Amino acid sequence: MKQAFIILFGALVLLGCKPEEEKNRKPNFVYILADDLGYGEVGYQGQVKIQTPNIDALAASGMVFTNHYSGAPVCAPARCILLTGKHGGHAYIRGNDEWRERGEVWDYAKAAADPNLEGQRPLPGGTVTLASILQKEGYKTGIVGKWGLGAPTTESIPTKMGFDYFYGYNCQRQAHNLYPPHLWENETKVPLNNPIVVPSTKLDSLADPNDPASYKKYQQQDYAPTLMHEKALSFLEENKDEPFFLYYASPLPHVPLQAPLNDVDKYHEEFGEEDPYTGVNGYFPNRYPHATYAAMISLLDQQIGEVRNKLKELGLEENTIIVVTSDNGPTYTGGVDFDYFESSKPFTNGYGRTKGFVYEGGIRIPMLVSWPGKVEAGSKTDHISAFYDVLPTICDLLGIPAPADADGKSFLPTLLGKEQEEHEYLFWEYPEYGGQQAVRMGKWKAVRQNIMKEENLEIELYDLSIDPKEQNNVAAANPDLVKKMEEIMQKEHSTPILDRFKMAALGD
Known part of the structure; x- marks a missing residue:
């Protein structure tokens, strides 16, 4: 009896301590960056053809930013600006620089075989990033997805830029195939069970473009978004006992049009027959381009829902800030039908006005922040903000100074319903x-x-x-x-x- 009492008393003491420990723990951050997701391509922004129930639920649980902007209208500079807090007039990387002086960097097969041809122009060694700041504050930092800020053989790889863990594409060009021959885990090249199919590979000359079987070679075994998602969930599980920052830089829905066939079939049934995309501009052909693009966004949505469910399972949702946004506006190429989906609604669609351009469709992006108990559920703000505000906001939340050369302003007051200093x-x-x-x-x-x-x-x-x-x-x-x-x-x-x-x- 006495022993049972001691056990019960000890359990109560431990249970009594846990709330206080949780109360004093720094918040976790999960920053989910979609790739080329348009302002109008999610349900809470008015999308009607593509289903995004998990993203919409997160928006309903938190705050929607209607005036949030990327730092640039394409991948690499947007990511540089996000991680360094410097706008495009001060940033080191201001465009997609493929570092061509190395050799045949656009030869997909050669770059897949030679790490010296992979990757984009590197940041200078020692660059202060959001990840390195959080690392110094005791956070476990991870990036899963697409890097694009330095080649594998340089000092500008995730594990040398503040991240404890990396899994995904080092190189944006290699990400032009969602069934790649390899990915990277930390500093190790990981081969996948996918033979090389160069992104410019066309249909066979005698193939029937209306026959789904003609597209079989573009569907292989190891689908990169699924592999990366599994690593993202594992990162949450493995770091549940200490504060963490997960930068989930998904390659979805960036072309090429590739998605699991079961997901495509659902939208094919809904949309009906459509003309095939026969492939131009270095992207794979696709039998059902509308259905595949919708399936890619819905898969992204499903994965975001699974991240949220994992946080709930671990008892971490209330102490985790989730951000869902995009690196720039939607693309105009690769078989994406921006008019069919009204991808940039209410802004102008199409080349010259979306990805690659500083008009609203190219840089105004969807953004939501969920933080249960701190950010008002179902709230919306017109506060004008940009990628280079994210670093100062997180520094503000942690009570530490942002780097003196950062260009942004903290939007933490907006998140907490307080008076906000405007840009x-x-x-x-x-x-x-x-x-x-x-x-x-x-x-x-x-x-x-x-x-x-x-x-x-x-x-x-x-x-x-x-x-x-x-x-x-x-x-x-x-x-x-x-x-x-x-x-x-x-x-x-x-x-x-x-x-x-x-x-x-x-x-x-």
Whole structure:
């Protein structure tokens, strides 16, 4: 009897201590970055053809940001800006630099065999990142998915940039196949059970494009998004007893159009027959492009739901901040039908206005934050924010100073329902697709196009409050405002360190 009492008393003591320990534990962070997910491609933003019940449920449990922006309209600079807190006028990586001087980097098979040809231009060794800051604060840090900020043989790989664990694609070009011949785990190249099929591989010359069997070679065994998802769930399980930061940089729904056939079949039944995509611009053909693209987004949604369920299972949901967003706007190529899905709704769809461009469809992205008990469920904010605000926000939450050269402002007050200091303006600089700059100041949006290609410095001006599609350039009627935007563009531009990103018209 006495022994039973001692056991019972000890259990009560332990149970009594646990709430206090949980109360004092730092919050966990799960930052889920979709790849090319458009503003209008999720249900809570009005999407009707693609089902995203788990993302919608998270949005209902937390706060939706209606004015959140990527740092850039393509992959690598957006990820650099997110991790360093510096906007495109100050960032080291300002575009997708494939580091071509190494050799045949665009030869998929050669790069798959030679790590010296993989990966993008590296960040300088010792770059301070969000991950390295959190590591110093006692966090276990992991990235699962796509890196894109440095080749395997450089100092700019995840495990040397603040992450304790990495699994996924090092190289964005290798991610142009969702059944790749290998992935990376930390600093080890992991072979997969997939023979190499080069992304530009077309249908066989005698194949019937209407026969699903003609596309069999594009469906292999080891599907990278599934393998990476399993590692993401394992990371949560293995680090449940200490604070963690999981950067889940999913390759979905970036083309090529590849998804498990069972998922495609569900949408094929719903959408009915459609014309095949026969493959251009280096992406695989696909028999049911609408159904496959929808299946890719729904698979992403399913995986996000499983992450949330894993946190619940581990008793960690209330102490975990979940962010779901996208690296830039939707693509215009590879068989994606942006008009069918109204991918950028309510903004303008298509080439020149979505991915690759600093108009709203290219940089305004879906973003939600869930933090039960802290962020009001079902709330929505019009606060104007961008990727380079994420680092200062997390530093603010932890009570530590952000790096002095960070460009962002913490949006923690917005999350907690407190008074928020607004940006005077947001700034973008992107030297590709002709060379571009943009400023968002309140309801006003200024855009410069073809700075590099044509040395054009003319400023377009749009009133987003009445013209979200950016169709009516009102620069001529607002010369003082245009002059202010020009001054901001000049002030926020610094000469890039890398020659590839320099624009002569800006004085570089």
